[in-house]
Every structure is written in structure tokens, then in C-alpha cells.
Amino acid sequence: MTTVSASKLEKLVDKTILDSLAPFGFVKDETGGSFCDRGDVYLYVGGLTRRLGGKNRIEPFGQVGFASANRIKFAFMEPGKPIRKATGTFQVHYRHFAGERDAYIGCETEEELPHALERVRDLTLHRLLPCLEKHTDPKQVLQAYIAHDEHQKNSLGLLGAHDYNTALSGLILARLYGREHYEPLKRRYQHFIEPLMPELKEKALKLIAYLDSDPLPSL
Numbered sequence: 001m002t003t004v005s006a007s008k009l010e011k012l013v014d015k016t017i018l019d020s021l022a023p024f025g026f027v028k029d030e031t032g033g034s035f036c037d038r039g040d041v042y043l044y045v046g047g048l049t050r051r052l053g054g055k056n057r058i059e060p061f062g063q064v065g066f067a068s069a070n071r072i073k074f075a076f077m078e079p080g081k082p083i084r085k086a087t088g089t090f091q092v093h094y095r096h097f098a099g100e101r102d103a104y105i106g107c108e109t110e111e112e113l114p115h116a117l118e119r120v121r122d123l124t125l126h127r128l129l130p131c132l133e134k135h136t137d138p139k140q141v142l143q144a145y146i147a148h149d150e151h152q153k154n155s156l157g158l159l160g161a162h163d164y165n166t167a168l169s170g171l172i173l174a175r176l177y178g179r180e181h182y183e184p185l186k187r188r189y190q191h192f193i194e195p196l197m198p199e200l201k202e203k204a205l206k207l208i209a210y211l212d213s214d215p216l217p218s219l
Contacts, residue, residue, distance in 0.1 A: 006051040013047035057104035063088025076207035
């Protein structure tokens with residue numbers, strides 16, 4: 001049997017994902033994943049192929065981003081920098097579909113390639129893409145944030161806030177698309193904001209102060 005390197009596998013996985021999604025408007029992203037720009041909503045799918053613990057691991061994932069949320073976040077967290085459209089507000093990982101926290105698709109040899117890539121193709125088309133399409137509504141994504149237990153690491157439920165960056169995304173979504181959830185989420189997410197280094201914390205607090213405004217000022 002001929003072994004396959006992680007670098008070769010990564011290229012093949014990225015190509016498989018792109019070939020699967022191209023009919024749906026996806027193009028190759030500069031990061032190596034596949035990206036679809038729909039104006040106010042953008043979708044990203046990546047392969048996350050790496051060698052870990054002596055094994056090749058393929059862990060596909062997807063993201064949904066919203067221009068409205070990213071405009072606010074970048075204005076405060078990365079002022080003056082161009083908005084990276086592939087910045088996701090919602091994420092879903094292979095483990096969420098597999099039902100195991102450490103799940104991955106393995107492939108060690110050339111002989112295993114066809115089966116592994118078929119699994120990637122099947123997951124991309126029948127699990128990942130439908131999940132992302134369902135969450136192109138920001139109100140639906142907000143519900144994922146509300147339902148997610150941010151204190152549970154490696155949760156098998158759909159992701160909400162799991163660090164300060166995603167916590168800020170959740171607050172922005174709540175302020176824009178579910179005002180009644182904004183104050184409760186702000187209280188829930190304090191433990192993400194309080195430990196930040198001074199410079200980063202200052203930016204986050206300025207963003208939150210902006211969200212506290214009624215109505216929201218122009219950026």
C-alpha cells in the first residue's frame with residue numbers, strides 16, 4: 001500500500017469540496033476553502049486536513065457570515081482594515097454530524113482515497129450545505145446562540161458563543177435581529193469579555209457601548 005501525505009490529501013479534499021459546491025455558486029477562496037458570496041450573506045466550507053497523533057484527519061466544517069454583523073464588528077475590532085468576507089458568524093463542524101467529539105474522516109493510503117473523498121463529497125452535499133442554507137437567516141443563527149451552552153466545551157450541539165469573538169457576534173445578532181435577547185446575552189457573555197487584555201477589552205467594550213445605543217448611530 002502507498003501512503004498519502006497530509007499535504008496531498010489536503011489538496012484533494014479542497015478540490016473535492018470545490019467540485020461538489022461549484023454548481024451552487026462557490027468559488028475557490030484564498031485560504032484554500034470554498035466560498036460563496038450572496039451579498040448580505042456568505043458561505044464558506046473548508047476541509048481542515050491535518051496530521052495529528054500520527055494519523056491523517058479530515059474534519060470538514062462550514063461557516064455562514066452576515067455583512068451586517070461584520071460591518072459592526074470590523075468597525076470596532078479592526079478599524080481601518082478591509083472587511084474579510086469569509087469571517088463567519090455561525091460555524092458547524094464534522095463532529096456535529098458524526099455525534100462524536102473527536103470525530104474525523106481518516107485516510108492513510110492511496111487505496112483509501114476514493115472512499116475518503118466520497119465521504120467528504122457526501123457530507124458536503126447532504127449534510128454541510130443543507131445546514132448552512134438553513135442558517136442563512138440571521139434569526140435562525142441567533143437561536144443557535146441562545147440555545148448553546150457556552151460553558152460546555154466541545155459541545156455536540158450547534159455552536160454559539162465559545163470565545164470573546166463569537167460572543168461579540170452573538171451580541172450583534174441579538175441587537176440587530178432579536179432585541180429582547182440582547183441584555184440577557186450580554187450578561188451571559190461577560191465571562192468572555194472581562195479577562196481580555198486591556199487593549200482588546202477596550203475595543204470590545206466600545207463595540208458593546210455602540211450596541212447599547214438606541215437607535216444605533218451610523219458607523
